[in-house]
Amino acid sequence: MYQYNDSDTICAISTAPGCGGIAVIRVSGPDAISIINKIWRGKPLSSVGTHTAHLGTITDPENPTEPLDSGVATVFRAPGTFTGEDVVEISVHGSVWIQRELINLLIRTGCRLAQPGEFTRRAFANGKLDLAQAEAVADVIAATSRSAHRLASSQMRGDFSKRIGTLREKLIEIASLLELELDFSEEDVEFASRIHLAELAKNLHTEISSLAATFSTGSALKNGIPVAIVGEPNAGKSTLLNALLNESRAIVSDIPGTTRDTVEDTIEIDGVMYRFIDTAGLRETSDHVENLGIGRSFEAIERARIVIWLVTPDISQEKLTELHTEIKKHLAEGATLLTVLNKTDLLASPTDLPHPLQNIFTESQEPVTTEKSTQRPILISASTGHNIDRLTQALHTLSGTNDSAGADLMVTNARHYEALTLAAESLARVLDGLRANLSGDFIAQDLRETIHHLSAITGTITTTDLLTSIFQNFCIGK
Numbered sequence: 116m117y118q119y120n121d122s123d124t125i126c127a128i129s130t131a132p133g134c135g136g137i138a139v140i141r142v143s144g145p146d147a148i149s150i151i152n153k154i155w156r157g158k159p160l161s162s163v164g165t166h167t168a169h170l171g172t173i174t175d176p177e178n179p180t181e182p183l184d185s186g187v188a189t190v191f192r193a194p195g196t197f198t199g200e201d202v203v204e205i206s207v208h209g210s211v212w213i214q215r216e217l218i219n220l221l222i223r224t225g226c227r228l229a230q231p232g233e234f235t236r237r238a239f240a241n242g243k244l245d246l247a248q249a250e251a252v253a254d255v256i257a258a259t260s261r262s263a264h265r266l267a268s269s270q271m272r273g274d275f276s277k278r279i280g281t282l283r284e285k286l287i288e289i290a291s292l293l294e295l296e297l298d299f300s301e302e303d304v305e306f307a308s309r310i311h312l313a314e315l316a317k318n319l320h321t322e323i324s325s326l327a328a329t330f331s332t333g334s335a336l337k338n339g340i341p342v343a344i345v346g347e348p349n350a351g352k353s354t355l356l357n358a359l360l361n362e363s364r365a366i367v368s369d370i371p372g373t374t375r376d377t378v379e380d381t382i383e384i385d386g387v388m389y390r391f392i393d394t395a396g397l398r399e400t401s402d403h404v405e406n407l408g409i410g411r412s413f414e415a416i417e418r419a420r421i422v423i424w425l426v427t428p429d430i431s432q433e434k435l436t437e438l439h440t441e442i443k444k445h446l447a448e449g450a451t452l453l454t455v456l457n458k459t460d461l462l463a464s465p466t467d468l469p470h471p472l473q474n475i476f477t478e479s480q481e482p483v484t485t486e487k488s489t490q491r492p493i494l495i496s497a498s499t500g501h502n503i504d505r506l507t508q509a510l511h512t513l514s515g516t517n518d519s520a521g522a523d524l525m526v527t528n529a530r531h532y533e534a535l536t537l538a539a540e541s542l543a544r545v546l547d548g549l550r551a552n553l554s555g556d557f558i559a560q561d562l563r564e565t566i567h568h569l570s571a572i573t574g575t576i577t578t579t580d581l582l583t584s585i586f587q588n589f590c591i592g593k
């Protein structure tokens with residue numbers, strides 16, 4: 116394994132791979148300025164102030180007659196820089212050849228190629244960011260929707276870390292109260308009543324658990340909310356998907372499915388990214404649909420947080436009940452079933468619905484079922500676009516973006532979620548111990564464990580392995 120040496124001066128291309136208008140090569144480390152100075156024709160960079168930009172020419176000293184490129188060097192002097200070290204960013208023309216030659220030249224002049232995420236790792240090592248903030252740098256860069264961006268930038272600013280820090284301080288306070296009790300146990304003096312300590316621990320347990328509980332929404336907002344559109348053949352699923360794609364007026368991209376080799380349509384609507392599961396098949400054919408009309412879509416239902424069940428006015432009561440039972444069976448824990456009646460343009464008015472649908476699909480009616488299905492049916496026409504906005508509003512409500520209480524403070528990172536879950540578990544043991552009046556020694560042990568798990572989130576306590584596993588997922592140049 117590569118050994119990080121923080122005294123090396125590192126370099127990497129920080130712009131996206133390939134050819135662009137310009138490319139930025141970032142250099143960081145104790146010799147950043149002196150190394151660049153050796154290949155720089157222009158004002159000597161050793162004498163310039165911090166946070167200043169300079170036009171010049173990059174020339175290999177071994178080939179002085181043929182400059183590599185003209186460019187701009189921006190000099191940032193330690194310690195007020197991203198990494199906390201001297202940093203120089205060189206902007207050159209975006210040719211792939213120039214980028215490669217410049218990196219080679221920098222390496223020949225004394226730099227080392229940066230490891231993945233090494234700039235951010237150095238920022239962490241130099242106390243510029245804590246670990247949760249460093250992880251958020253990658254999330255800000257990867258964000259593809261307004262809500263994902265908002266969550267990541269709030270975390271990068273340190274809001275999440277502050278919350279963890281406060282929880283940690285309160286735990287330390289309990290620990291010190293318990294310690295006092297231990298120190299003076301011989302003297303039979305009660306310093307903090309067990310009831311008071313249990314009260315404090317209980318409140319913290321509630322806070323930690325509810326923070327952990329935001330992970331499901333937080334990770335869906337970060338990665339896109341999985342939505343399945345199901346229904347019988349010809350219900351209008353692909354027409355609806357196209358209507359939603361048109362509605363989005365935003366980037367629409369095909370991304371490879373995360374768990375299988377399918378292509379998923381992702382759509383940003385009102386700042387939230389939705390991943391439509393298994394839609395590749397929807398668009399081309401309904402062949403895979405088996406007799407119940409939803410066939411292998413069961414798998415899509417299981418993976419979805421929101422299931423749009425499309426029915427048409429001509430569906431029989433029998434089929435309706437049968438499909439509904441099947442869908443409910445496959446609905447994931449916490450997922451919502453959105454019943455949508457399509458092709459309403461074929462009806463004079465929704466109240467003309469043939470019996471028995473009339474009772475079910477009149478808008479003022481209660482949902483088809485109360486169990487696992489909290490939404491009223493929405494009446495749309497996928498082909499005319501009628502009420503598609505109602506449907507997107509319903510999606511937005513279900514996305515959880517509007518869940519007010521600290522909406523920006525959601526857990527989006529699986530590592531943080533795991534640590535919070537472990538912290539909640541050990542704190543529950545503390546609580547049990549306090550209630551059972553166990554000896555302070557036992558309780559202190561679990562309390563230390565709780566503090567440890569929270570400390571691991573922000574990196575107050577960390578290991579080289581943990582850092583490596585986090586930063587190796589970054590790209591080179593970050």
Ligand code: GDP
Nearest residue numbers: 348349350351352353354401457458496497498
């Ligand atoms: P899928 O098999 O569920 O994907 O259904 P399609 O989207 O292929 O639609 C089946 C047929 O229903 C096509 O001929 C569509 O044009 C038609 N269709 C879809 N939505 C509507 C609608 O809202 N109103 C009417 N009248 N026809 C629709």
